[in-house]
Amino acid sequence: MRPIVGITACSEIVNGVDSQCVGDKYIRSIAVAADCVPVLVPSLGEALDIPSLLERLDGILATGSDSGVHPRHYGGNAARQTPDGLDPARDATTLPLLRAAVEKGVPVLAICRGHQELNVALGGTLHQFVHELGDKRDHREDTALPKKERYEPVHTVHLAPEGFLATLLEREDMEVNSLHWQGIDRLASLLVADAWADDGLIEATHVADAPGFAVSVQWHPEWRAEENPHSVALFEAFAKACQQRAAERRHCSGSE
Numbered sequence: 001m002r003p004i005v006g007i008t009a010c011s012e013i014v015n016g017v018d019s020q021c022v023g024d025k026y027i028r029s030i031a032v033a034a035d036c037v038p039v040l041v042p043s044l045g046e047a048l049d050i051p052s053l054l055e056r057l058d059g060i061l062a063t064g065s066d067s068g069v070h071p072r073h074y075g076g077n078a079a080r081q082t083p084d085g086l087d088p089a090r091d092a093t094t095l096p097l098l099r100a101a102v103e104k105g106v107p108v109l110a111i112c113r114g115h116q117e118l119n120v121a122l123g124g125t126l127h128q129f130v131h132e133l134g135d136k137r138d139h140r141e142d143t144a145l146p147k148k149e150r151y152e153p154v155h156t157v158h159l160a161p162e163g164f165l166a167t168l169l170e171r172e173d174m175e176v177n178s179l180h181w182q183g184i185d186r187l188a189s190l191l192v193a194d195a196w197a198d199d200g201l202i203e204a205t206h207v208a209d210a211p212g213f214a215v216s217v218q219w220h221p222e223w224r225a226e227e228n229p230h231s232v233a234l235f236e237a238f239a240k241a242c243q244q245r246a247a248e249r250r251h252c253s254g255s256e
């Protein structure tokens with residue numbers, strides 16, 4: 001029995017209709033690279049029964065998005081964030097969802113916006129416009145390139161020696177893609193940094209002493225995941241944690 005993984009959706013208007021949207025690459029990374037069953041977690045905010053949902057899921061994938069976490073969740077400047085760059089319904093869903101998943105030991109893999117959400121959900125803050133800081137590189141996608149070329153690697157990240165990623169990947173650094181305006185400023189106290197860009201921006205974290213797998217990356221391992229050995233290793237580690245939870249759930253329910 002394959003584990004069931006919830007994938008966070010964005011609330012968007014599609015052809016004039018309120019919709020829940022998930023990028024295909026996230027869905028396929030769970031179905032193919034992780035060999036799990038993907039299901040959508042809608043951005044319903046308080047209308048979503050998170051405890052009931054987590055009882056039935058073996059993992060959570062917190063996806064990237066063109067929208068950003070609303071600055072009010074981390075003391076940022078709400079006046080500067082354009083409304084089309086926000087998704088309050090997603091914030092109202094993923095922030096409590098990630099807190100509950102970490103607390104219950106439900107495996108979490110958080111990507112890009114998800115990386116930022118995990119930090120904010122656990123009490124950290126974000127830089128809203130990393131490229132304006134002066135001491136950081138521009139981490140935004142190159143809009144002069146065709147969309148598919150924007151997911152190619154563009155900079156190096158250095159892995160924390162003997163950290164989760166360095167141990168998993170058996171290397172000290174790696175090349176990653178970069179498609180983000182925001183970035184981690186103050187790291188949540190429960191998180192440990194696992195990777196940094198050359199400019200010092202935190203590019204990966206994990207929850208220290210978490211009861212389960214709880215990992216975030218600022219880059220996009222879901223992009224053509226099965227073609228990248230680092231991405232395969234990350235999704236396989238996530239899948240192993242989901243398989244363990246699935247076995248525990250079956251045992252607790254008496255179905256094995």
Ligand SMILES: N[C@@H](CCC(=O)NCCCC(=O)O)C(=O)O
Nearest residue numbers: 064065066067112113180181182
């Ligand atoms: N909007 C935030 C998060 C960036 C992000 O998730 N980018 C990926 C969007 C498209 C995709 O899902 O591949 C920021 O700009 O920091």
